Amino acid sequence: MQKKLLENINSPKDLRALTLEDLPLLAKELRQFIINVVATKEGHLGASLGVIELTIALHYVFNTPEDLLIWDVGHQAYGHKILTGRKAIFETNRQLGGISGFPKRTESEYDTFGVGHSSTSISAALGMAIASKLKGENRHHIAVIGDASIASGMAFEGLNHAGVTNANLLVILNDNAIGIDPSVGALKQYLTNVKKGTNKRNNIIEALNFDYSGPINGHDINKIISELERLKSVEGPKLLHIITTKGKGLKQAEKDQVKYHAPGKFNAKTGDLLPKLDLKQAPKYQDVFGYTILELAKENKKIIGITPAMPTGSSLKYMMDAIPERAFDVGIAEQHAVTLAAGMATQGLIPFCNIYSTFLQRAYDQVIHDVALQKLPVIFCLDRAGLVGEDGATHHGVFDLAYLRCIPNLIIFAPRNEVELRHIMYTAQLGLKMPIAIRYPRGRGITLNWKQPFSKIDIGKGIQLKQGKKLAVLSIGSVAKNVTEAIVDLNVSHYDMRFLKPLDEALLHRVFKEYHTIITVEDSTIKGGLGSAILEFASEHNYQNTIKILGIPDDFIEHGNVNELQKLVGLDVDSLTFTLKQFL
Numbered sequence: 001m002q003k004k005l006l007e008n009i010n011s012p013k014d015l016r017a018l019t020l021e022d023l024p025l026l027a028k029e030l031r032q033f034i035i036n037v038v039a040t041k042e043g044h045l046g047a048s049l050g051v052i053e054l055t056i057a058l059h060y061v062f063n064t065p066e067d068l069l070i071w072d073v074g075h076q077a078y079g080h081k082i083l084t085g086r087k088a089i090f091e092t093n094r095q096l097g098g099i100s101g102f103p104k105r106t107e108s109e110y111d112t113f114g115v116g117h118s119s120t121s122i123s124a125a126l127g128m129a130i131a132s133k134l135k136g137e138n139r140h141h142i143a144v145i146g147d148a149s150i151a152s153g154m155a156f157e158g159l160n161h162a163g164v165t166n167a168n169l170l171v172i173l174n175d176n177a178i179g180i181d182p183s184v185g186a187l188k189q190y191l192t193n194v195k196k197g198t199n200k201r202n203n204i205i206e207a208l209n210f211d212y213s214g215p216i217n218g219h220d221i222n223k224i225i226s227e228l229e230r231l232k233s234v235e236g237p238k239l240l241h242i243i244t245t246k247g248k249g250l251k252q253a254e255k256d257q258v259k260y261h262a263p264g265k266f267n268a269k270t271g272d273l274l275p276k277l278d279l280k281q282a283p284k285y286q287d288v289f290g291y292t293i294l295e296l297a298k299e300n301k302k303i304i305g306i307t308p309a310m311p312t313g314s315s316l317k318y319m320m321d322a323i324p325e326r327a328f329d330v331g332i333a334e335q336h337a338v339t340l341a342a343g344m345a346t347q348g349l350i351p352f353c354n355i356y357s358t359f360l361q362r363a364y365d366q367v368i369h370d371v372a373l374q375k376l377p378v379i380f381c382l383d384r385a386g387l388v389g390e391d392g393a394t395h396h397g398v399f400d401l402a403y404l405r406c407i408p409n410l411i412i413f414a415p416r417n418e419v420e421l422r423h424i425m426y427t428a429q430l431g432l433k434m435p436i437a438i439r440y441p442r443g444r445g446i447t448l449n450w451k452q453p454f455s456k457i458d459i460g461k462g463i464q465l466k467q468g469k470k471l472a473v474l475s476i477g478s479v480a481k482n483v484t485e486a487i488v489d490l491n492v493s494h495y496d497m498r499f500l501k502p503l504d505e506a507l508l509h510r511v512f513k514e515y516h517t518i519i520t521v522e523d524s525t526i527k528g529g530l531g532s533a534i535l536e537f538a539s540e541h542n543y544q545n546t547i548k549i550l551g552i553p554d555d556f557i558e559h560g561n562v563n564e565l566q567k568l569v570g571l572d573v574d575s576l577t578f579t580l581k582q583f584l
């Protein structure tokens with residue numbers, strides 16, 4: 001009978017008791033374990049399958065958690081979670097109340113740093129290494145970072161600093177030549193040349209004062225272990241370059257690496273994706289963006305599309321395929337994406353800069369300093385706004401309304417459905433004299449016949465969706481759908497504000513005069529968003545109405561599916577009905 005290894009491993013101590021000869025079998029079991037769970041529970045797949053050997057080797061060679069291991073982004077850390085005491089609860093991955101899909105400090109002492117947004121690992125590991133030195137503690141600090149993530153500005157900042165320290169820092173560059181979509185940029189070309197052996201003499205890592213080793217085969221567990229053992233005694237900053245295959249061990253995942261980054265449910269035995277029910281469904285917002293920008297760009301030659309590393313996720317891919325000279329994937333470089341768009345806008349181009357709401361947080365200064373301050377008409381399309389679901393606290397797009405509202409010269413719009421998204425994209429490219437941020441949610445909308453003729457939206461105008469007597473509900477964005485359902489049997493008015501900025505003050509004066517009670521609803525933090533704007537309006541105009549703000553509480557919201565999370569924060573249909581009834 002074949003030995004079973006994984007079932008007896010509850011911590012890296014158990015792993016270290018195995019012989020070197022055992023490790024390939026363990027790798028096989030660990031891979032299968034991940035495949036089996038992700039096939040039914042969903043999650044990120046390819047990245048974890050690609051680092052199975054590395055994960056085992058790291059916990060085998062280093063004395064974790066005493067030695068500090070940091071996974072960049074963390075979507076590749078499933079093997080790490082399973083080997084560090086979370087095997088039995090791995091089935092709860094990304095589910096409400098279950099473990100997080102990313103390393104999280106409160107979850108395990110092996111998760112030394114909370115991650116989710118990319119390219120933070122080198123800075124964090126360097127910080128820890130400097131701290132260890134100052135405290136007189138002798139330990140290793142290891143950052144594992146992918147080829148797409150290391151191309152980000154923040155990773156370079158970390159490397160640049162580390163190179164003038166003698167910190168005990170090991171950076172492992174996991175090079176699989178792909179991010180979510182194929183990696184881009186000159187660094188990718190450079191790494192390809194290193195792999196081919198044509199660039200050995202001109203090593204930018206060594207130029208940054210790092211001890212460089214590699215590239216080595218990241219699936220050869222013995223080789224990695226012996227290299228890690230050697231590096232343990234090398235002083236100062238060092239970088240090990242390993243070559244891996246994303247999705248390693250599952251044929252389809254190796255072949256279609258984009259799809260199997262996070263494939264949804266699939267057959268664990270065959271690897272085939274489970275067929276989706278062939279229902280007539282409303283489109284995903286991202287697709288409405290993708291098809292609409294392409295449609296507009298065919299007519300308006302000034303339109304440019306920009307995405308920082310999310311061509312598939314944002315659906316800018318459609319334009320990249322059709323008009324490659326005017327659609328750019330700039331890699332994981334949100335700051336650059338924004339300022340690039342600003343530069344283009346100075347020259348009369350019309351850039352649509354599509355960034356997930358959560359990732360725009362990284363380019364906040366660029367939005368203020370490079371775009372709004374200069375009143376440059378960049379069109380920001382903020383996808384994945386609101387609660388995104390299973391990715392959880394690191395990825396919810398719930399701060400955008402608050403962090404954007406305080407910026408002068410910026411129009412802020414949230415479509416309540418896909419048709420409104422189309423119309424505002426059309427409106428924005430007609431020649432706004434200032435920037436606009438359009439924020440819309442993850443997932444599908446509500447309109448089957450979404451491809452309606454374009455029509456211009458009046459900037460700063462809200463609309464009334466329902467007339468009632470007892471109170472007024474003001475909502476913004478796609479949460480309007482929940483409000484509409486929640487008030488079917490209630491005698492209340494409902495207004496879609498559409499614009500957070502400029503506010504429709506004429507509409508608000510009418511509402512404040514007609515209704516004593518006003519309830520605001522937004523799928524964004526209640527600190528600083530629509531509700532706050534309405535309170536400010538009331539205060540400025542000395543209105544004494546009762547105002548209740550509904551939205552995301554002042555807390556970080558965990559992972560779970562969107563319906564569960566909406567319930568948790570009181571934004572689902574039943575909760576809204578219940579709350580509104582209290583005010584009738």
Ligand SMILES: Cc1ncc(C[n+]2csc(CCOP(=O)(O)OP(=O)(O)O)c2C)c(N)n1
Nearest residue numbers: 047116117118146147148149178179180309
């Ligand atoms: C700041 C930021 N931008 C974008 C993302 C979305 N994202 C998650 S993983 C990923 C690709 C990472 O590629 P790489 O570093 O090569 O790791 P791999 O998936 O290949 O292991 C991207 C773009 C993110 N997590 N953080």
Ligand SMILES: CC(=O)[C@@H](O)[C@H](O)COP(=O)(O)O
Nearest residue numbers: 073075116262313384391442
């Ligand atoms: C790890 C990461 O940041 C991405 O893979 C993210 O999970 C993508 O989110 P979407 O599935 O919403 O595109």
Ligand SMILES: [Mg+2]
Nearest residue numbers: 146147178179
């Ligand atoms: Mg990669």
